[in-house]
Amino acid sequence: MKIAVCIKQIQYIYARTGRDPKTHFIAEEDRIRMINPYDELAVEEAIRIKERLGEGEVILITLGDLMAERALKRCLAMGADRLIQIHDPYFKKLDPWTTSMILAKAIERLTPDLIFCGKEAVDDHNGQVGAYLAEWLGYPYISCVVGLELLPNKKAMRVSRALGRGDKEILECLIPALFSVEKGINEPRYPTLPNLLKAFEQKIECWDGKTLGLQMDEIQPMTEVVEIQYPRPRVKRISAPDGHLNGFERVLNLLAGSKMEKKGRLLEGSPEQMAAEIVRFLRENGIIKD
């Protein structure tokens, strides 16, 4: 059985560290290049099916620059057989529609029995490519898959699909078919070191527009990102500035982000110790005199 898995390389980060909206407020050095975690689940599922059947081929397809090469090869090390990168400098900004169109061309060349992809990518949360891809290929499509089983006739799959809140839907469909997988379907394996080192040596096959027989003018996005709006910075809760101050001081306080810092200090220790401390403080500040 030939299984194709579409995997996406993403740049991921928890925090906003940069100042430039064009780079998504991520400072260049903070970018963490990795494979979309949902796609890793897809890779694992494909490998498990291959292992269960005892035969087959798992082909990974990724679109775009090699920005996370080690992470891609790590997927190979998990047990995939081939890794194909589709890349062409003529591809401009791609939307889900054009992405799926290019991927569909590649998948047509491979003629797989099953196609897997992740539910969505955690960088833009579009979640559309899988569905469009199935449309281009004319295959059945089931999203949010959490369980899979090949029926004995080997012509159809029985699939369980997460409906949310723990509900599950059981569906059956003929293969070839396309599934997008949801968390919980499996736990991706950790590659062994010999496999990892072998995968680092493996060559990535590179296909461009010509290999796929794409006409560049065919690739017309259906949607266009006009603007990205970023959330306003979270409102910082501060206590109101001291009303006794004049306006200028109050504005300064607000700009500083809070009231004047408390200068006081908490005393600790036995009562005697604390009393001695208070006396010492009063003496040092000239409030009491000997």
Added chain:
Amino acid sequence: MLPLGGKIILLILILMTLFFFSRRAYFLIRLLQQGKPENRFNHWGKRLKYVLVQVFGGRCTLKNVTRGDYAGFGHLLLFYGFSLFLISYLFHIAEGFYEKLSPSILGHGFNHLFFLFLDIAGLVVIAVILWAAVRRYLIRPNRLDPTLEAGIILVVVFSLMLLHYLTEGFRILMEGRPFAEWSFVGIALSHLFEELGLKGSSRSFFFSFWWLHLIVVFGFSIYVLYSKHLHILASFFNLFFHSLEHRGALPPISELDKAKGLGVSKIEDFSWKKLLDLYACTECGRCTANCPASISGKPLRPRDLIYHLKAHLLTSKDGRFPIIPQVVTEDELWACTTCHACVEVCPVDIEHVERMIDFRRHLVMSQADFPSEVKSLFRNLEIFRDTHGKGPSLRTEWTIGLPIKTFRESQQFEILYWVGCEGSFHDRNKEVSKVILKTIQGAGVKVGILGKDEMCCGDPARRIGNEYLFRELVHRNIGILNHYGVKKIVTYCPHCYHTLKNEYPLFGGQFEVIHYTVYINELLRNGRLKIRRPLEGQVVFHDPCYLGRINGIYEAPREILKSIPALNLKEMPLSKERSFCCGAGGGRMWMHESQGERINQIRSREAIETKADWVATSCPYCLTMMEDGVRGQETKEQVNVLDLSEILYRVIL
């Protein structure tokens, strides 16, 4: 002394003994040769000196006497007593062939003294044997098993002593006058035998005991190689070939890039020294008695593990039979916290911890088989380069509001403060890293941090067995540290300290690494930091394994606490070298603890029982574990777990 026929029989006996002895010795050495090569043949002088101190100075067992384990005295007496008897057996055999070859050949004075000492030694040995038997079979301390093998040895040694006296007594009776004037037991026995009317048959008694004595000696010398008493010979070599590396610094894998030498799956994957360890084991059980995993009811028993491996080595024909899970189970090897308590007490320097890591390396790197909760740790280290999976962009979050610069901004610093993942990301430990920083800055020291450029030092990956991931982190960290020309590093976490100080040099990272307790103690000593007020209360210090037992830093933290007026420093029953692990070392921090009792509960109970107000420690893992442990106790005592620096910070403000 003997007639010709007797001499021939004696010769045949000697040759038979030599034959069986060397056949077994050859077999044992051949088994050692299965092991991988390892260079332990350097620094002969240093090694010889070490062996003399350990074996003849008795340090190997006496080192445990300070820990309330008095068996060491008995062992030393037995060792010296029996050594004297070994010399006497040479004379014994020699005089069988030619009468004059007795101790008197070295002068009458020597003869008298020799037999005097021999008689005294015999009594001492008998006393020790009786004590040992009472201990093992009646008192039954936890660590000793009342095995048949141990019994056989006790009986044999006891009977050797008895036979010595019987032979001596009948000889004196037979010859009519003492052959050595001061052999008081022999003389007394000869009088006794005379009283019993055995004078007439003394000759036949003498010869039968003489022969019996020799036969037992010969038999015992062969039995030694078949029993745990192999340690008599093997421990000598084991101590000689002991590791000269820093304790706890794991050896790198040379052919990691070729995916070769990834830990141990079969007995032949061990180095020959690790196999020699197995011969050297005396089965004394001190390792198990001190192992936090064993004490808390985990399946790991270091003594049994060594014993099973030895049995496996001796019985497996070609050494290709996989060790895990038949000989050592996965539960056993994941239970180890790498606290080195076993290594500390082992009289014959068995390298337990490295062995556990060898197994883990095999499981993790060749099999990718490890507790599933560790997977996320590995992924975090791979992707985000820290143990918490938050990424470099959040590493400096704890510094918000603090006047601290990174090496990227300036390089005019006296020291680099290596915060570590726990100090950077864990909420409770972030407070400590702030306090340490403020304390050091308070002394006017120019200190910088790496900020985003800092990554996990690699300790957890390495202890869990992921050497590849560790090496990746090490190379990146060393690259960064060299890039900024860092010379002096002060760390918060003892694990970072150990890794940077003792393990990075093997990968080409030479830095001066200091733990903050030592550094701050130095600041206090030379007056850069002043204690301004007393702090009344009682504090007990919990020694982190990687600071104390592994790096020998016991005094610096205690000196800091003692330097605070009115503060009373208490000690737990298990402290310093005997300190009990908090349960988080060796990557256990990221594993579930589902078997047995929780180690941190045991330790916190011990801390609470000292009735101290504060439990101080100086390790982020220990802090987390002890805090959790104290919270889990049903107790009315109010105990606060603090980092040492937090206590100090209260009095230097």
